Amino acid sequence: MQILKIIIATVAISSIGISQIDDKTYSLSTELGVGYSRYFTTMDYDDLNQNGFSGTVKVMWNPEHLLSIGLETGYQYLYSLDVSDYSTEFGNTNVKASMYTVPVFIVFSMKVLPNIKLSAGSGVYLLFNSGELFGDELSSNQISIGAHMGISYTYPINNSMAIGGELLYSYFSKLQDQTVAIQFLFVYDFFRY
Numbered sequence: 001m002q003i004l005k006i007i008i009a010t011v012a013i014s015s016i017g018i019s020q021i022d023d024k025t026y027s028l029s030t031e032l033g034v035g036y037s038r039y040f041t042t043m044d045y046d047d048l049n050q051n052g053f054s055g056t057v058k059v060m061w062n063p064e065h066l067l068s069i070g071l072e073t074g075y076q077y078l079y080s081l082d083v084s085d086y087s088t089e090f091g092n093t094n095v096k097a098s099m100y101t102v103p104v105f106i107v108f109s110m111k112v113l114p115n116i117k118l119s120a121g122s123g124v125y126l127l128f129n130s131g132e133l134f135g136d137e138l139s140s141n142q143i144s145i146g147a148h149m150g151i152s153y154t155y156p157i158n159n160s161m162a163i164g165g166e167l168l169y170s171y172f173s174k175l176q177d178q179t180v181a182i183q184f185l186f187v188y189d190f191f192r193y
Helices: 002-022
Strands: 026-040 051-062 067-088 091-113 116-133 136-154 162-170 176-192
Touching: 002 162, 026 067, 026 162, 051 091, 051 176, 067 116, 067 176, 136 176
Parallel strands: none
Antiparallel strands: 026 051, 026 176, 051 067, 067 091, 091 116, 116 136, 136 162, 162 176
């Protein structure tokens, strides 16, 4: 009986101590990512540059539990093409083309370990095309449904800032192409309550 009282007292004191140490709060954070992206496509041109810049901005609501929700936008350079003396049925011409995208996503993320998060998002990609053919400037804009998923590691600098990296895979349904991006990540909790 005495041992049972000691065990109950130990558990009660431990739970009180843990709740005081683990002061969970809600927060709003901004995540800024910049880095390199690689575009994977079925287009087959020798002069196709599939390397580009990737940048993301997320505003996340982080409640007490592990799942966070937010909005994301950014910029991703998909490809550029510069071909001299390209042969067509109308004659030879120089061809220039490029495409970049701006995502508008709802994003979910979840901590799987203290510094590691998995994320997934879906929404639309705003696709911006530009080019030159037979001396004429061309441009078009499209909207594509898409999704992405990623994994990130962040190391806390202090209570409100962290730095790290992110690996991000994106899919564009209209193009049926993908990108993989590696980004440097900066996280800032700008509001806590």
